[in-house]
Amino acid sequence: MLNIADTLYDWCREARPFALATVVQVSGSAPLPPGTALAVDADGNVAGSVSGGCVEGAVYELCRQVLADSGAPARSRFGYSDDDAFAVGLTCGGEIDVLVQRVDPVDQPHLTLALDEVRRGGPAAVAQVVDGPEELLGRSLCVLGDGSAYDGTLGGARENRAVAAQARALLRAGRIGLVEVGGDADTCPERLTVLVHTRAPRPRMLIFGAVDFAAALSQAGAFLGYRVTVCDARPVFATAARFPYADEVVVDWPHRYLAGTEVDARTAVCVLTHDARFDVPLLRLALSLPVGYVGAMGSRRTHDHRLGLLREAGVPETHLARLHSPIGLDLGARTPEETAVSITAEIIAHAHHGTGLPLSHGSGPIHEPLAARGWELPPVY
Template identity: 60%
Template sequence: MLDIAQELHRWVEQGRDFAVATVVAVGGSAPRGPGAALAVDSEGTAIGSVSGGCVEGAVYELCQQALEDGESVPVLERFGYSDEDAFAVGLPCGGVIDILVTPVRASAPDREVFASALSAAARGEAAAVARIVSGPGELLGRALLVRPDGSYEDGFGAHPELDRTVVAEAGAFLDAGRTGTLEIGEQGSRCGAPLTILVESSVPPPRMIVFGAIDFASALVRIGKFLGYHVTVCDARPVFATAARFPEADEIVVDWPHKYLERTSVDARTVLCVLTHDAKFDVPLLKLALRLPVAYVGAMGSRRTHLDRNERLRQVGVTELELARLHSPIGLDLGARTPEETALSIASEIVANRRGGSGVSLTGAHTPIHHDATSATAPAGRIGSVA
């Protein structure tokens, strides 16, 4: 639901009734992960997607039916593949997805929780929504909103200890920017039955910091924005680091790269792309970068530049373990030549590193198409468990 927060927030402000279908869990080669959503309002307008097209029509009808029925109880549906009828509604890729369809009417008791969550996500603030998707009928669909500081809005109305347990677990999901399901056993639920809870996290966009205001950087900024990063360009030369040269960058910084990296905030999702290939910039910058808890550090340069740079880094105390984190020469082997092709090569390596992909051609390969290790799986695998 939070992946379409901008549009849904507008619907809430306009007072529209709508139903939202959210992917709760996936198994096999399903096209979209937990949290992907499709919403339909009372006029039949649809936004979002739950399957990349495979079952959109059937889910659209479920949403319409949920609005027409006048009920407020969510419905959990499973879509899979049938060998007996390959043309039946399902996933031809062979996967399985569980989808929760929730009516959100202006009079719904959880409307305020959804409104607060959508408002926060639309503003780019961190927030998590926890919803009961399996358990006693009277609790289905109940939701609470969790903030990064551990505070929360509303509650499930079952037992205060259940709320505190879910808030703590949802906070861990939020810290990692993860969306998935949480299993709580009968004893832990305090309601006489086990519960399955969907936790949807919305976090600010991850950062991409591009060091070196060169032509390759301009192309990388564009593809970084396309991938959803908040992109910063940093260069010590004011004549090159300008808004005119990088109109799509979120931020342009004129400073020595290592000095800027010392004072800016990074996290486990941040990617650092060093395109300067100049030792006086690269060495102090990479010495610092390779010791930070970031997702990716890549540096541009020829293989000869790479070997020379590694030796310089060793001389300033960078260890072999730290050097092993460095992606250099930066990017995957696509045979790239133009700035745009090179940017695609770099972005491909970033995605492969993030998702656990091999970077090899899928043709003839026997590896899974979807590698995202942080996604929940259905029906057996779950992200978390509380006894």
């Protein structure tokens, strides 16, 4: 649905009911991916597309029917038709499943907030029930900004928590996906299939220090979907040839570059220079910014010395508590590649409030949010 966010936002702001047809599953050579949507208002105005033209007429009529009738959601499959392919089938030979639902903006104010966030270029996720009990079909839940809060409801508190956790993960990765929750006593009794729509730029990984560890970390960061920047003040080391997996390589003083670039709550700052000339001004600034993760490389002795210098520079203890140093989880890493895995593992654990412990050492559901277990969550910056 976020492909037509501007129009849907205008309709929601005007409290105008509309029918929303969403591609929830595709197979074969379907023309458009899941999450693509077409909407029709009560006056017959249309926005968006679900097939690039092949079955728009049939979907339009289904939308009009849902608006005119009781409003109960309808799900239909469109595939290739040998008898009349151009009338009601996909000429490409694929198949799409389309869910059509009535949306009353007055009843879903959280949807207006999410559409407004997308319209303004901010990150947002909308989780939409596309399969499950009929009374839950089409219900939605929204995750905005840094993902620390959600709005809307899919049923009970367990369903909301489980889906919100999945939506946060997809939002951080900037991906659209189908997820299944429930069907057990630990999450929710009803099994739900939820389509999570997301709109967010790739999260940033800022690596300071053009060293061998940075080359491995930039590759790992790119693999995880980050937009990777490597920055170093030394032009002989900071070259694109040395960091082929980085999206950009910058020659500048680290703290000066950080002061002038855009960051957000999903940004990971990795300081690999372990040189006080670079580290102290850079970390002093990084720890004051609303970024998601700040880590610094070095031995424990280097870390202790660096903490002393940061305190002398006036960095408050509340900021120092955010510093992950020595950087990474204790995996016994030795090589640059192993160290990159250690660092990215810590970034993932921090983003999802994971413990970093082996799963075999725990009990209970693997993906249940910590808050649901009665544990206190660490602060989200």
